[in-house]
Amino acid sequence: MTGDRTWDLAVQPTPLHLRTSQFNVANRWTDELGWTLPSVYSSIASEHAALRNACTMSDLTALATYSLRGADVGSYLNRLAGGTAGTVKVGASRRAVMCDDRGGLIAEGVVMRADTADWKLTLPVRCLDWLTLSARGFDCDIEDVSDHVCAFAVEGPSSCAALLAAGFAGLEALRPGGVRQLKVGSAGVTVMRRSATGGLGYEVRCAVSDALFVFDRTRRGAELFRPVLAGEQVRSLARLEAGHCRLRTDYESALIAREVDRRSPLELGLGHLVNLDVGPFTGKAALVRQKREGAHRALVGIELDGASLPEGRLLSMSTEIVGRISSLGWSPARKRIIGLADVRAASLGVNRQLSATGSDGRPVSARIVPRPFYVCPNAHRTPPDAH
């Protein structure tokens, strides 16, 4: 008999589960990439208020983390992800999009580089096979370290001050996107100034064995700032407010998507993450062609009238259905209903009157608006304002 009991739990607890379960008074859970995560800790309203006005902490473990080593990592990443991902300097990070050969978006992730040899790629999807396949011909070793790295986020306007109070010295000088290696007690941590929620935020990474120690130390050290634990639902809402499209909600990875669900970065509004003017990268030819000929669809931000969420997800213009709402929510920051919608390119333009179906069956007026819905100037200031 072997000791492998992989069937004990279908979805596994994260390294922070002891704490996340302790504080999850609502006892609402969800799962991502095989990890259990709190959906809501107490209430969406209180968690959102803390995220936008004070300080929150969230478990970020449910990301695939790949470690890349070798002489060709930079050129490999350029080839892999839009011609730009390999240009990251030491101590910095950048968003990157990975496409397949036909320009379909596999996932949007982050490349970070803590030191010369230490490249990390974090993605919301597991695709080691694709990364390995793409690495042929490059001196680049790829290792899936997701099970060995614990990540949590400290976000909100007070997050910098909270981390400083917790002993993360020198963080005030970290520029947006910057990455720094620090010591917390005896534990080595990597801090990256980046948040998908549109405000100020930091991601803290450490070894799984140090996870609880670093998390507790941060939480206790930042006690003055009353960090609130934020669940997946509020982070999802915050990402929507920040105008980010989300995998499995607004698009499906091209590696598993049905033909009709494939979307390119240009269609999703991520065109700024690919550089069509540099050398070859995976999917470039298809993206160049799409840019030349124009995309047929686009993911756009929408605002809806009223305060209740519409019943249906279809968007129509006069009597014609022109698209589908992929995500929707009441934005406490904007005090209105916002969403992202996948619409036909022909329906784009100013003053287009769109409508969805309200819960009473009547049409609800919708407008296409620029993204992001929520901008926090503090997110870009160095040092950030202390709150």
Added chain:
Amino acid sequence: MERFDVIVIGAGHNGLTAAAYLARAGLSVLVLEKNDYIGGAAVSREVEPGFIYSSCSYALSLLRPEIVRDLDLTLHGLRVVPYEGSVTLMGDGRYIASSSHPDVMRRELARHSGSDADAYHRYGRDMRRQADIIAPWLMQSPPDPAALSPTKIRKTLSLLADMRSLGQEGLEGAIRFWTLSASDLLDRYFDSDVVKAHLAASAVIGTGLGPMSPGSAYIMLHHRIGGLDGAAGSWGHVRGGMGTVSHALAASLKSFGGEIRTSSGVSEVKVSKKRAVGVVLEDGTQIDAGAVVSGLELKRSVLSLLDWNALPKGFTDRVSEFRTRGSSAKLNIALDGLPEFKDLPHDCPSLDGDIRLCGTISDMERAYDDWKEKVMPRDPYIEMVVPSRLDPTLAPPGKHVASVFVQYVPDTLIGGSWTDANRAKLEEVVLNKIERAAPGFRNKIRHVETRTPAELESEIGLTQGNIFHGELTLDQLLFNRPLPELAHYRTPVHGYYLCGSSTHPGGGVMGAPGANAANTILADISPRLLRSRPA
């Protein structure tokens, strides 16, 4: 003399499906079965007192949901318990305990290769895509590229349009799936030999192809085109054994007024003026019918039941060239206790599903080599299920039954036929292989029923013991199944139809050939019958 609108020969699941659809349409239908039990290869039998064997087929996935719905099979007693996974044992301590839960499955594959674990999503997508292309073809006659009638051209064009919607990449993929060997196809996705062996296992079942033979990738696809309650590709156990499927179909048939007679073997189909007009039973009884449908395998349906003089020149030769080489045997075992596999804990939930003792793809290919040489299998591929883990109705409390499917067993041995001694030898080979994986297994055996291709042929009429009524290779699929002139369930004898698994879309307990044949028959005879009947 008795007369029915339609006589169906053989109470296998396809015969019963066709009969039920015809009775549902208002025709008087009689099903004739030579055995004293119904079901053909979908049968539950109590050979050892207290132990119910699914004597031939042993798992369900492919039965079309349309048939379950149309014939109300759930109301007639069909209960399917899905397998939550399966186990592949390599024989060297390595194993995969697969799961229907994607996260568990990913971790299990990642034990062997992290890259393969992620490639499994891509593989699953491509398999699903190809299965989605084929699925609409199952419940209709295959397209006929040579037909010139506008309706048929339209149908062919609409299917081609479906293919075209796949785009270039999809089309290339489709061709690959139809022509590649399972081994080559899996090499495109995976590195680990354990992962590849686990997935290749479904490519070898029931067919005269090795995992390295071109065309074997399609067999994997064939085993995945079904599904249970929306879970594509999943397999399950039928409560009460596979005979429950046949009994549910029979109950549905009877609810529509159809009749079944067992112990009524048909010796001949009566043909008058090139038209089938009834049947003659083995006891000499004659029964007339407006149409006769055979659920038997092609060669029996044509060569055994028809007068060769009534057939076109060369037709019988073409029928006899239809490849039906048998490659499987089946052991049904009554056990005094649950087998315990040494390589994995006994509480592994995947043990509820099929347990494959297969080794690597190369090992499977070597087993195939033995089959080609027609020698006694030395190390055959074994797929075993212990359905009594899921279904306590199959064995007394604490006891169990095991269904053991053995692949690459030749229909005849180079040294002679399947004598009792040879059968005993095969039994030894199989039981010893299981004993190596599950020490103590042999001590728990209470009764063994071994069915070589010879028994499959003599008892349930599978010519050469081929479980699919004819091999599932590209040359024998779609408009070529079983022969181009028979691809639409009609034969050269008017009023005589085929509905067995020899016809499109092929074998597995799918029911689609029976349902499609019923559609063809209704299209042919309903207007005539309606005209001849009083309003």
